[in-house]
Amino acid sequence: MTKQTNLGGTFAIPGTSISLYRMGYGAMQLAGPEVWGPPRDVDAAIAVLREAIAAGVNHIDTSDYYGPHVTNQIIKTALHPYPKDLVIVTKLGARRGEDKSWLHALSRQELIDGVHDNLRNLSVERLDVVNLRVGGIMEPTEGSIAEPLTVLDELKREGLIGYIGLSNVTPRQLQEAQKITEIVCIQNFYNVARRGDDAFIDILAKKGIVYVPFFPLGGFTPLQSSELDGVAASLKATPMQVALAWLLQRSPNILLIPGTSSTSHLRENLAAAALELPPHAIAQLNAIAAGVKAAGQSGH
Ligand SMILES: NC(=O)c1ccc[n+]([C@@H]2O[C@H](COP(=O)([O-])OP(=O)(O)OC[C@H]3O[C@@H](n4cnc5c(N)ncnc54)[C@H](OP(=O)(O)O)[C@@H]3O)[C@@H](O)[C@H]2O)c1
Numbered sequence: 001m002t003k004q005t006n007l008g009g010t011f012a013i014p015g016t017s018i019s020l021y022r023m024g025y026g027a028m029q030l031a032g033p034e035v036w037g038p039p040r041d042v043d044a045a046i047a048v049l050r051e052a053i054a055a056g057v058n059h060i061d062t063s064d065y066y067g068p069h070v071t072n073q074i075i076k077t078a079l080h081p082y083p084k085d086l087v088i089v090t091k092l093g094a095r096r097g098e099d100k101s102w103l104h105a106l107s108r109q110e111l112i113d114g115v116h117d118n119l120r121n122l123s124v125e126r127l128d129v130v131n132l133r134v135g136g137i138m139e140p141t142e143g144s145i146a147e148p149l150t151v152l153d154e155l156k157r158e159g160l161i162g163y164i165g166l167s168n169v170t171p172r173q174l175q176e177a178q179k180i181t182e183i184v185c186i187q188n189f190y191n192v193a194r195r196g197d198d199a200f201i202d203i204l205a206k207k208g209i210v211y212v213p214f215f216p217l218g219g220f221t222p223l224q225s226s227e228l229d230g231v232a233a234s235l236k237a238t239p240m241q242v243a244l245a246w247l248l249q250r251s252p253n254i255l256l257i258p259g260t261s262s263t264s265h266l267r268e269n270l271a272a273a274a275l276e277l278p279p280h281a282i283a284q285l286n287a288i289a290a291g292v293k294a295a296g297q298s299g300h
Contacts, residue, residue, distance in 0.1 A: 006273060006274065007021035007022060007023040007055070007056050007057065007270065007273050008021060008022030008023045008248050008256070008273040009021070009022055010022065011210065011252065011253065011255055013163075013184050013185070013208070013210060014208040015182065015184075015208075016163060016184060018087055018128075018129075018163070018184075019085075020058060020059040020087060020210075020255055021056060021057060021058055021059060022248060022254070022255050022256060022273065023057065023244075023248075023256050023269070023270055023272070023273045024057055024058070024059030024060060024061065024212075024255055024256060024257045025048075025049075025052040025057050025059070025060050025061070025257060025258070025259075025266070026060075026061045026062075026214070026257035026258060026259035027049070027060055027061060027062040027066065027071050027074075027075060027259070028061075028062075028063070028066050028071065028259050029259040029260055029261040030045040030048065030049070030066070030070075030071050030074050030075075030261060031066045031067040031070045031071045032067075032070070034100050035066050035067070035071075036067065036096070036100045037067065037070060038067070038070050039070075039074075039261065042074065042077075044261065044262075044263075045074050045078075045261065046074060046077060046078040047263055048260065048261060048262065048263055048266055049074070049075060049078035049079055050078055050079070051263050051266055051267075052266060052270075053079060053083060053086065055266075055267075055270050057270070058083070058085045058086050058087060059086075059087050059089065059255060059257065060075065060086065060087075060088050060089070060257075061089045061090075061187075061212065061257040062075060062088060062089070062090050062091075062122075063090055063091040063092075063094070063133075064090065064114060064117045064118045064121055065091075065094050065095055065096050065102075065105075068095070068096050069117065069121050072090070072118060072121035072122050073121050075088065075122060076121065076122055076123050080122075080123050082124075087128045087129060088122060088124075088127070088128050088129075089128065089129040089130075089131060089165070089185070089212075090118050090122070090127055090129070090130055090131070091130070091131045091132075091133045091167055091187075092105070092111050092114040092115065092118075092130055092131070092132060092133065092152065093105060093106050093111070093114075093131075093132050093133035093134055093148065093167070094133050095110065095114075102137060104134075106134065106147075106148040107148075108147075108148075108151050111148055111151045111152060111155070112151070112155065115127065115130070115155050115160050115161065118130075119160065126159060126160060126161065126162055127160065127161050127162065128162045128163070129161075129162060129163045129164070129165055129184065129185065130152060130155075130161045130163075130164055130165070131164075131165040131166060131167040131185065131187050132145065132148055132149055132152055132164065132165070132166050132167065133167040133168055133187075134148070134166070134167070134168055134169060134173070135167075135168035135169065136168070138189055139168070139189065140168045140169050140170045140173065140188070142170055142172060142173070143173075144176060145166070145169065145173050145176060145177060146176060146180060149164075149166075149177055149180050149181060150180055152164055152181070153180055153181040156181065163182070163184045163185075164181055164182065164183060164184065165183060165184055165185035165186060165187060165210075165212075166183055166185075166186055166187070167186070167187040167188065167214070168187070168188060168189070169186060169188065170200075171199075171200050171203060174186065174204075174209075183209060184209065184210060185209060185210035185211070185212055185255075186200070186204055186209060186210070186211050186212070187211075187212045187213075187214055188200070188211070188213065188214065189213070189214055189215050189219075190211075190213035190214075190215075190216075190247075191213055191215060191216050191217065191218060191223060191243060191247065192223065192225075192228070192243050192246045192247070192285055192288050192289065193218070193223055193225065193288050193289055194215075194289065195289040197211070197213075201250070201251050201253070201254065202251070204253055205251050205252065205253040208253070209253065210253055210254075210255055211251065211253050211254050211255070212254070212255050212256070212257055213247060213254065213256070214257070216243065216244060216247055216256055216257070216258050217240050217243055217244070217258055217259075218243075219259075222240075223239065223240070223243050224239075225239075225288050227284050227285055227287060227288045227291075228242050228243060228285070228288065230284065231277070231281045231284055231285060234281070235275065235277075235281065237272070237275050238268055240258075240265075240268065240269065240272070241268060241269070241271065241272035241275055242272075242275070242277070242281075242285070244256055244258060244269060244272035244273075244275075245272050245273075245275040245276075245277050246277060246282070246285045248272075248273065249277055249282065
């Protein structure tokens with residue numbers, strides 16, 4: 001695949017040497033069903049990663065608990081030795097139960113083991129960026145994150161981690177975290193239909209902190225809305241492309257990591273960076289979340 005889009009331009013993370021194209025790739029879909037075990041077609045998973053890199057993507061989001069271990073091992077097989085400008089962002093703070101459940105793994109030993117698992121499975125000597133993943137499955141829960149974050153900061157000082165981010169956190173938890181260590185990115189659940197972090201995103205933009213929405217396309221329940229369909233039809237684009245373009249225009253500190261196991265969806269998603277949304281389309285799309293909120297309030 002040739003570099004056919006500008007991938008949304010770049011965002012240089014203040015105080016670091018990292019500059020990322022705004023359109024990246026989330027690797028969770030590369031593991032098997034329910035993010036467990038190997039994918040049905042490993043070669044297809046490898047092809048998706050190689051195509052992303054060939055298209056210019058330099059930001060891949062992953063975790064060693066996808067698979068578990070499988071996704072990182074596929075990344076290594078597909079891309080190692082890694083391109084110089086590639087930034088692999090991983091997460092610590094969770095593990096998988098034998099019943100495929102998602103459990104916390106925030107103890108000192110679990111975090112240390114998690115760093116070493118990632119280093120080994122990705123075959124690197126230092127992890128570029130590690131997000132500390134706390135809270136519930138979909139939403140943050142208030143409470144101190146000082147203990148696990150202090151462990152990550154120690155691992156950073158040892159040289160095993162380049163930069164630290166947070167996932168599934170509140171503004172208050174960010175405030176606490178910034179007293180402990182530098183935070184370069186936040187990864188929370190956000191998309192055109194789920195806008196609980198609107199105010200948080202604006203705060204982060206002012207601070208120069210990257211915001212990476214997880215489930216940008218709705219995740220396990222992909223976005224569906226007549227507004228998305230209508231705007232997509234009027235622009236000769238797909239609804240998923242419109243959802244991604246909406247995120248790109250929402251704030252310059254938003255970087256995208258849409259997940260897919262298919263090269264055709266990958267191409268479609270990357271091409272969304274070139275899609276311009278006219279003001280009336282943005283107004284229509286802004287109505288989606290307002291509708292979701294109103295429906296929630298009236299109990300539907
Ligand atoms: N921090 C956290 O707690 C957390 C939680 C969840 C995810 N994440 C990260 O966020 C990344 C993105 O999340 P995600 O992959 O779960 O959800 P997503 O990007 O919102 O959506 C992925 C789903 O959409 C489908 N899809 C992708 N492109 C499409 C297209 N152009 N047309 C139609 N369907 C399309 C995929 O299926 P196909 O495979 O068939 O394309 C998959 O089912 C993950 O890869 C992961 O790295 C982080």
